[in-house]
Amino acid sequence: MMKKGRHWFSKTGLWFGLAFLYVPIISMIVFSFNNSRLVTVWDAANSPTLKWYGELLRNEQILGAAWLSIRIAAMTASGAVILGTLAGLVLARFGPFRGRALLSGMTTAPLVMPEVITGLSMLLLFVALEQLIGWPEGRDITTITIAHITFAMAYVTIVVQSRLAGFDQSLEEAALDLGARPAKVFFRITLPLIVPAIMSGWLLAFTLSWDDVVISQFVAGPGSTTLPMVIFSKVRLGVSPDVNALASIMVLIVAIGVVASAIWMRRQERRRDREMQMAAAANK
Amino acid sequence: MAERRNDNKREPWRDPGAQPYIQIENVTKRFGDFVAVNNVSLKIYQHEIFCLLGGSGCGKTTLLRMLAGFEAPSSGRILIDGKDMADTPPYERPTNMMFQSYALFPHMSVAKNVSFGLEQEKLPKAEIAQRVDEILDIVKMREFAQRKPHQLSGGQRQRVALARALAKRPKLLLLDEPLGALDKKLREQTQFELISIQERLGVTFVVVTHDQEEAMTLASRIGVMNRGEIVQVGTPSEIYEFPGTRFVADFIGSVNTFEGRLIEDLPDRVRIESHELGGVVYVDHGISSAPGAVVWAAIRPEKINLSRTAPAQSAENCVKGVVKEIAYMGDLSIYLVQIGSGKTVRVTLPNIERLSDDERILWDEHVYLSWHSSSPVVLSQ
Numbered sequence: 001m002m003k004k005g006r007h008w009f010s011k012t013g014l015w016f017g018l019a020f021l022y023v024p025i026i027s028m029i030v031f032s033f034n035n036s037r038l039v040t041v042w043d044a045a046n047s048p049t050l051k052w053y054g055e056l057l058r059n060e061q062i063l064g065a066a067w068l069s070i071r072i073a074a075m076t077a078s079g080a081v082i083l084g085t086l087a088g089l090v091l092a093r094f095g096p097f098r099g100r101a102l103l104s105g106m107t108t109a110p111l112v113m114p115e116v117i118t119g120l121s122m123l124l125l126f127v128a129l130e131q132l133i134g135w136p137e138g139r140d141i142t143t144i145t146i147a148h149i150t151f152a153m154a155y156v157t158i159v160v161q162s163r164l165a166g167f168d169q170s171l172e173e174a175a176l177d178l179g180a181r182p183a184k185v186f187f188r189i190t191l192p193l194i195v196p197a198i199m200s201g202w203l204l205a206f207t208l209s210w211d212d213v214v215i216s217q218f219v220a221g222p223g224s225t226t227l228p229m230v231i232f233s234k235v236r237l238g239v240s241p242d243v244n245a246l247a248s249i250m251v252l253i254v255a256i257g258v259v260a261s262a263i264w265m266r267r268q269e270r271r272r273d274r275e276m277q278m279a280a281a282a283n284k
Numbered sequence: 285m286a287e288r289r290n291d292n293k294r295e296p297w298r299d300p301g302a303q304p305y306i307q308i309e310n311v312t313k314r315f316g317d318f319v320a321v322n323n324v325s326l327k328i329y330q331h332e333i334f335c336l337l338g339g340s341g342c343g344k345t346t347l348l349r350m351l352a353g354f355e356a357p358s359s360g361r362i363l364i365d366g367k368d369m370a371d372t373p374p375y376e377r378p379t380n381m382m383f384q385s386y387a388l389f390p391h392m393s394v395a396k397n398v399s400f401g402l403e404q405e406k407l408p409k410a411e412i413a414q415r416v417d418e419i420l421d422i423v424k425m426r427e428f429a430q431r432k433p434h435q436l437s438g439g440q441r442q443r444v445a446l447a448r449a450l451a452k453r454p455k456l457l458l459l460d461e462p463l464g465a466l467d468k469k470l471r472e473q474t475q476f477e478l479i480s481i482q483e484r485l486g487v488t489f490v491v492v493t494h495d496q497e498e499a500m501t502l503a504s505r506i507g508v509m510n511r512g513e514i515v516q517v518g519t520p521s522e523i524y525e526f527p528g529t530r531f532v533a534d535f536i537g538s539v540n541t542f543e544g545r546l547i548e549d550l551p552d553r554v555r556i557e558s559h560e561l562g563g564v565v566y567v568d569h570g571i572s573s574a575p576g577a578v579v580w581a582a583i584r585p586e587k588i589n590l591s592r593t594a595p596a597q598s599a600e601n602c603v604k605g606v607v608k609e610i611a612y613m614g615d616l617s618i619y620l621v622q623i624g625s626g627k628t629v630r631v632t633l634p635n636i637e638r639l640s641d642d643e644r645i646l647w648d649e650h651v652y653l654s655w656h657s658s659s660p661v662v663l664s665q
Contacts, residue, residue, distance in 0.1 A: 168385055170384075170387040171390075173354055173387070174383055174387035174448075175400065176354075176373070176374045177352060177353075177374050177380055178375075178380065178400050178448070178452065179375045179401055179404035179452065180375060181375055184404070188400075192391050193391060272434075
């Protein structure tokens with residue numbers, strides 16, 4: 001009796017939770033196939049249709065913005081991974097040094113800093129710099145990328161640092177002991193072992209940059225409008241059905257990425273299990 | 285115990301002219317307020333297996349890490365082969381280390397792990413391959429060369445770690461609890477293999493261990509450490525038969541100590557009156573201490589005899605007691621006997637014959653404990 005009650009409860013909870021997360025997205029995807037120009041009215045006679053998807057492909061502004069966003073996100077992710085890995089290394093490896101607590105706090109502060117403040121301060125910095133040394137000239141893809149790196153780096157730092165914390169330090173000592181210089185130890189031992197953390201840090205930074213609106217608003221100039229900024233400005237003029245189509249494509253891309261990485265990880269795990277079994281069998 | 289022949293070649297520490305391979309001079313290591321290693325001086329000679337033995341936190345691993353170059357001494361200096369190591373980083377020292385966790389590189393195969401050190405020396409590929417095969421043959425791991433570390437058992441990993449540390453043919457190999465992760469049977473077997481490898485390759489070993497049996501089996505000499513200090517250095521039999529302090533006597537094997545007062549102190553014999561024993565201990569070798577001083581007579585459990593009837597000369601080195609506990613261990617039995625003073629004495633007897641129940645000494649029996657006058661060791665601290 002009791003068990004059945006619990007079962008019922010957990011099942012309902014699961015469905016409510018899933019619905020809460022996914023109903024908005026599903027309704028958006030459904031409406032992206034709507035023929036009607038009014039987003040909220042379902043045109044049963046002529047739907048579903050791929051009309052808005054076709055329109056998207058002809059929309060130069062959106063295609064340009066998407067390409068810009070991809071480039072910014074890729075550059076941001078790469079830059080954040082380099083800086084974040086270095087910061088994570090210093091925090092995890094260099095023991096107690098002067099200013100460690102300060103560095104630790106400063107690198108992770110952007111996680112909790114309101115984006116408005118980050119964006120505003122970046123803008124002020126860029127303007128001041130331009131007046132002082134003439135760089136950066138105006139606001140464009142460079143300034144957006146720099147601003148994105150500053151906040152995405154914090155996430156990479158934390159991912160890398162936690163990976164290094166669970167890392168047997170005697171591996172590095174063993175490499176030193178065998179005659180490898182510190183730089184070589186890093187590239188032959190440390191780096192290969194933290195690559196999974198760096199990869200996930202890269203993906204995280206990519207998605208953070210890809211969907212950022214607030215900071216981009218501050219540091220973008222004319223001619224450097226990212227995809228989220230386009231969507232945002234379109235929505236302000238009223239939700240148009242092609243935005244639904246655009247958003248659906250973004251959901252699809254993200255979903256493919258998640259599923260692909262999950263399958264890849266499953267395969268790796270299976271291969272590892274198989275190898276372990278082979279080893280166990282050989283030891284008998 | 286691996287007994288070694290008693291001559292200066294095998295025991296260079298007895299030869300005052302011998303040049304030590306490692307000289308540790310007044311080395312102290314502090315971590316903040318904590319003194320991990322306190323003013324340690326040691327001389328270790330070529331081809332030795334020197335064991336640093338002590339409980340956890342006694343500073344033995346810190347001392348080993350200073351030899352490897354992972355920690356710098358706070359004061360004092362370390363010379364290897366006559367050269368001060370102060371400014372030599374780990375990757376330029378003539379040492380290699382086998383880590384307690386083995387520290388095998390998880391993303392590399394066994395062969396790659398072993399060749400890692402050789403690649404740093406920029407040797408030709410063919411020579412590296414040949415030397416990897418050679419060393420994997422020695423540790424009997426050649427057929428596993430393409431395995432990754434996670435595909436190996438604990439004993440196999442231990443062999444790979446040893447092979448990797450030996451691959452560069454170091455003059456000095458540092459081993460941090462080398463057999464700690466192995467089960468007892470495998471450990472005994474591996475101990476003898478380690479000795480034979482060491483003798484074949486002529487490497488000097490410095491081994492850190494908390495396991496006194498392991499130290500006894502492996503070592504040419506043992507340095508017993510306590511609270512950052514070296515308490516005694518000697519061959520396994522010296523340490524066991526003539527411990528210098530009660531700490532050493534108690535740490536290596538088990539021991540019965542009886543507190544007492546010196547009543548006779550001559551160069552060739554000593555008498556101690558002990559209230560803990562309720563009698564007099566007569567020792568046939570002298571010590572140097574003032575008469576009347578408080579000393580301890582230490583007697584190993586296997587050096588005490590147990591009998592139902594009083595031995596011939598029962599005035600000294602003999603005491604009566606009652607058997608309280610018997611533990612049958614197979615090869616020997618442990619008796620806990622309570623003597624008149626209330627103290628419990630531990631006695632071990634080898635089970636040489638199969639005795640019937642009425643022949644064996646059993647619980648609650650009144651027995652005589654006796655020992656030869658050469659058996660006790662007199663300790664003044």
